[in-house]
Amino acid sequence: MARLPCPKSACCSQTGHQMDQNWEGRSWQPGRDIRCRHFYKILAVIHFIVCVIVVVILALTCRDYKQFKVKYSQLEQSHNCLQTNYSQLEQRYNHLHTNYSQLEQSYNHLQTNNSQLQQSYNHLHTNYSQLEQSYNHLHTNYSQLEQSYNHLQTNNSQLEQSYNRLHTNYSQLEQRYNHLHTNCSQLKEVSVQTLDRVRVLLNAVIDNGISSTCPVGWQEFNKTCYHFSAERGHWHNANSSCVAKNTTLAIVTSQGQQNFIETHDRDKRWIGLTDLEQVGVYRWVNGDQLVMGFWARDEPNNAGVERCVTKGARYDPNKWNNDVCTTVHQWICQITRFDYVARQFGLEVVLNQ
Numbered sequence: 001m002a003r004l005p006c007p008k009s010a011c012c013s014q015t016g017h018q019m020d021q022n023w024e025g026r027s028w029q030p031g032r033d034i035r036c037r038h039f040y041k042i043l044a045v046i047h048f049i050v051c052v053i054v055v056v057i058l059a060l061t062c063r064d065y066k067q068f069k070v071k072y073s074q075l076e077q078s079h080n081c082l083q084t085n086y087s088q089l090e091q092r093y094n095h096l097h098t099n100y101s102q103l104e105q106s107y108n109h110l111q112t113n114n115s116q117l118q119q120s121y122n123h124l125h126t127n128y129s130q131l132e133q134s135y136n137h138l139h140t141n142y143s144q145l146e147q148s149y150n151h152l153q154t155n156n157s158q159l160e161q162s163y164n165r166l167h168t169n170y171s172q173l174e175q176r177y178n179h180l181h182t183n184c185s186q187l188k189e190v191s192v193q194t195l196d197r198v199r200v201l202l203n204a205v206i207d208n209g210i211s212s213t214c215p216v217g218w219q220e221f222n223k224t225c226y227h228f229s230a231e232r233g234h235w236h237n238a239n240s241s242c243v244a245k246n247t248t249l250a251i252v253t254s255q256g257q258q259n260f261i262e263t264h265d266r267d268k269r270w271i272g273l274t275d276l277e278q279v280g281v282y283r284w285v286n287g288d289q290l291v292m293g294f295w296a297r298d299e300p301n302n303a304g305v306e307r308c309v310t311k312g313a314r315y316d317p318n319k320w321n322n323d324v325c326t327t328v329h330q331w332i333c334q335i336t337r338f339d340y341v342a343r344q345f346g347l348e349v350v351l352n353q
């Protein structure tokens with residue numbers, strides 16, 4: 001290592017001029033050299049330390065530089081990202097600002113409309129109050145009118161019922177009047193015809209007389225003609241046979257009639273009595289209900305099956321017995337002398353009145 005000159009400040013306490021004189025004019029001195037070597041060692045150490053420090057500083061600076069570079073890159077990215085966000089935010093801000101302006105216009109327009117609407121509302125509220133008063137007044141009138149209407153409707157219903165009842169009575173009365181008028185007209189006509197028939201009958205009696213008051217072969221009792229048949233048949237056959245002769249099966253309503261038919265013969269014969277319409281209720285063929293019967297002992301019996309009546313029972317040939325209608329018996333027809341004579345002169349119309 002080359003020996004370095006002793007630094008002036010470090011080796012001497014003399015002034016610079018003195019030192020230059022000592023260094024140049026004086027020879028090497030041992031004490032002084034030792035101090036210089038110490039000085040150089042210290043200086044080398046210092047240089048070393050400084051170098052280490054510099055190296056450390058450089059290393060730290062390099063590390064910090066790398067970190068700084070990384071951070072710079074990150075910061076740059078953040079900056080770019082922030083720039084992008086800023087641009088987007090700026091666009092949003094502009095868009096929001098535009099919307100805000102439009103909204104502000106709408107708000108102003110809406111406020112104007114609100115003022116107009118408020119005025120309309122006030123006007124309408126005034127009209128509503130007046131209308132409500134009118135409604136209440138009208139409702140009161142309506143209630144009174146409704147009560148009057150209900151009362152009137154009740155009266156109308158009663159009047160309608162009375163009218164309907166009166167109309168029904170009038171219709172019935174009108175029908176009766178018409179029926180009576182028709183009957184009166186028919187009666188007048190029949191009366192004229194009857195007078196004509198009676199005139200013819202009287203002329204016939206005067207001119208020809210009446211040779212017989214009963215048909216030939218018939219027997220007379222108390223102005224009634226009786227025919228005791230020789231034929232036999234069911235009750236309905238017997239009834240049809242008598243009707244065909246313009247007569248009826250015998251209708252026995254007196255003890256004298258009963259005695260008369262008892263004396264004729266002891267055969268069982270159908271008479272005009274049945275309970276065909278209602279079991280147990282006996283009626284004659286002319287519709288009259290039985291008043292007095294001449295039943296044999298224990299008769300009528302077997303109700304519900306024996307519905308037709310004969311003169312002549314099993315143990316009493318003269319009294320009455322109810323029998324099965326399809327049983328075969330003889331029968332008795334009868335006709336009054338008047339009816340017989342009238343029919344002889346064609347007076348059926350008179351007889352049917």
Ligand SMILES: [Ca+2]
Pocket residue numbers: 299300301302306321322323
């Ligand atoms: Ca019987």
